[in-house]
Amino acid sequence: MLYRSVGQTGKQASILGFGCMRLPIRQGKAHLIDEARAQAMVDCAIRNGINYFDTAYVYHSEIPFQAGTSELFLGRALKHQRAKVFVATKLPTWLVQSRTDMDRYLNLQLDRLQTDHIDFYLVHSLTGGLWTKLSQLDVRGFLDAALADGRIRHAGFSFHDDGPQFKPIVDAYDWAFCQIQYNFMDEDYQAGRAGLDYAAGKGLGVIVMEPLRGGGLATRVPEEVQTCWDSAPVKRRPAAWALRFVWNHPGVSVVLSGMSEPWQLEENLRTAEEGLPNSLSAAELRLVQEARNSFLARTQIHCTSCNYCMPCPSGVSIPDNFEQYNNLAVYRDRDAAAFYYFHILGPEQRASHCTECGHCLELCPQHIPIPERLKDVTREFEG
Ligand SMILES: NC(=O)c1ccc[n+]([C@@H]2O[C@H](COP(=O)([O-])OP(=O)(O)OC[C@H]3O[C@@H](n4cnc5c(N)ncnc54)[C@H](OP(=O)(O)O)[C@@H]3O)[C@@H](O)[C@H]2O)c1
Numbered sequence: 001m002l003y004r005s006v007g008q009t010g011k012q013a014s015i016l017g018f019g020c021m022r023l024p025i026r027q028g029k030a031h032l033i034d035e036a037r038a039q040a041m042v043d044c045a046i047r048n049g050i051n052y053f054d055t056a057y058v059y060h061s062e063i064p065f066q067a068g069t070s071e072l073f074l075g076r077a078l079k080h081q082r083a084k085v086f087v088a089t090k091l092p093t094w095l096v097q098s099r100t101d102m103d104r105y106l107n108l109q110l111d112r113l114q115t116d117h118i119d120f121y122l123v124h125s126l127t128g129g130l131w132t133k134l135s136q137l138d139v140r141g142f143l144d145a146a147l148a149d150g151r152i153r154h155a156g157f158s159f160h161d162d163g164p165q166f167k168p169i170v171d172a173y174d175w176a177f178c179q180i181q182y183n184f185m186d187e188d189y190q191a192g193r194a195g196l197d198y199a200a201g202k203g204l205g206v207i208v209m210e211p212l213r214g215g216g217l218a219t220r221v222p223e224e225v226q227t228c229w230d231s232a233p234v235k236r237r238p239a240a241w242a243l244r245f246v247w248n249h250p251g252v253s254v255v256l257s258g259m260s261e262p263w264q265l266e267e268n269l270r271t272a273e274e275g276l277p278n279s280l281s282a283a284e285l286r287l288v289q290e291a292r293n294s295f296l297a298r299t300q301i302h303c304t305s306c307n308y309c310m311p312c313p314s315g316v317s318i319p320d321n322f323e324q325y326n327n328l329a330v331y332r333d334r335d336a337a338a339f340y341y342f343h344i345l346g347p348e349q350r351a352s353h354c355t356e357c358g359h360c361l362e363l364c365p366q367h368i369p370i371p372e373r374l375k376d377v378t379r380e381f382e383g
Pocket residue numbers: 018019020021022054055124125158159160179208209210211212213214215216218219239240256257258259260263264265267268
């Protein structure tokens with residue numbers, strides 16, 4: 001296993017981290033972790049040098065965004081090997097209503113994880129708006145106190161918002177690390193490449209999530225993308241190309257992969273053996289761009305998320321609907337797109353809430369017939 005420094009923390013983490021959001025489950029139910037299989041995977045990971053485990057209060061929950069079973073499982077799985085690894089978990093930001101809540105959740109998480117400290121503690125899934133709210137509730141004071149009394153060793157945040165919201169959050173606290181979505185399709189999405197460079201340049205450790213875009217870059221790969229990979233002189237599986245692309249960036253500390261099958265862990269461990277910074281050749285990087293273009297060619301609605309059409313008087317979140325429709329066409333991951341459509345978007349934000357008032361039509365610089373295309377989205381998701 002290769003190791004990299006996590007920013008300026010002095011900690012050396014394995015370049016492959018174990019994401020505990022997609023553990024093997026039973027009966028198709030997210031909260032029913034198949035503990036025997038998952039424990040075997042955790043043990044195999046540790047035997048092979050993985051020392052970074054990422055979980056969250058809400059992972060593997062029965063009800064989205066409520067307490068899940070991932071932390072409880074990880075606490076049991078690491079009971080006799082806790083000292084060998086770093087544990088990362090996250091404050092469930094959307095459940096927090098006061099400063100007292102922050103301490104309450106952290107103390108509960110220490111119990112759930114059967115540990116007296118969290119090595120890497122993140123403020124979960126920040127957006128610009130959520131950061132403003134948490135700042136008003138004194139999240140900085142909370143982190144300072146938890147660092148001082150040793151309940152957490154390093155403070156960081158994970159991020160899911162538009163690019164411009166990223167830098168102000170990086171600059172707003174003395175963070176040790178951040179966690180961002182990054183893969184060869186998302187160089188210009190959310191924090192993106194610019195955010196990665198900025199955070200790494202300021203000395204933050206950068207932990208990457210969704211390196212395979214939740215699996216979309218590794219499974220159900222369209223024929224034209226596979227043809228592209230097949231044309232390479234060096235044969236690699238799609239997941240290996242995607243992971244190598246992320247490790248190629250010297251600013252990346254750890255790449256988290258949510259592995260739901262033992263063979264995925266074994267394959268990613270093998271790929272990690274070669275995950276050195278700047279190890280892809282110029283020709284290989286060109287091939288990755290070709291694969292990216294092949295994915296992008298599947299885009300159905302050429303919305304640039306410029307937001308000129310917003311706000312819609314009926315509350316429809318126009319670009320978000322188009323994004324999920326495109327994601328379905330590009331990555332063919334219906335579960336992920338439908339989860340966003342039904343659980344992240346509120347009922348009034350969904351395409352089906354469009355009244356066809358026509359207010360948005362004149363505003364779109366791409367001349368997208370918005371109400372018509374929203375009907376396509378409605379048919380696709382609510383059929
Ligand atoms: N903080 C946050 O807001 C946040 C958000 C997202 C993720 N995370 C963290 O980041 C971790 C990584 O994100 P992610 O789980 O989305 O990672 P990912 O690596 O992009 O996707 C994981 C999925 O990819 C597939 N996969 C993994 N290895 C593979 C291989 N070798 N070949 C083929 N398919 C493979 C599996 O899909 P199948 O199960 O379909 O086989 C797996 O469930 C999460 O587990 C979680 O810990 C944090």
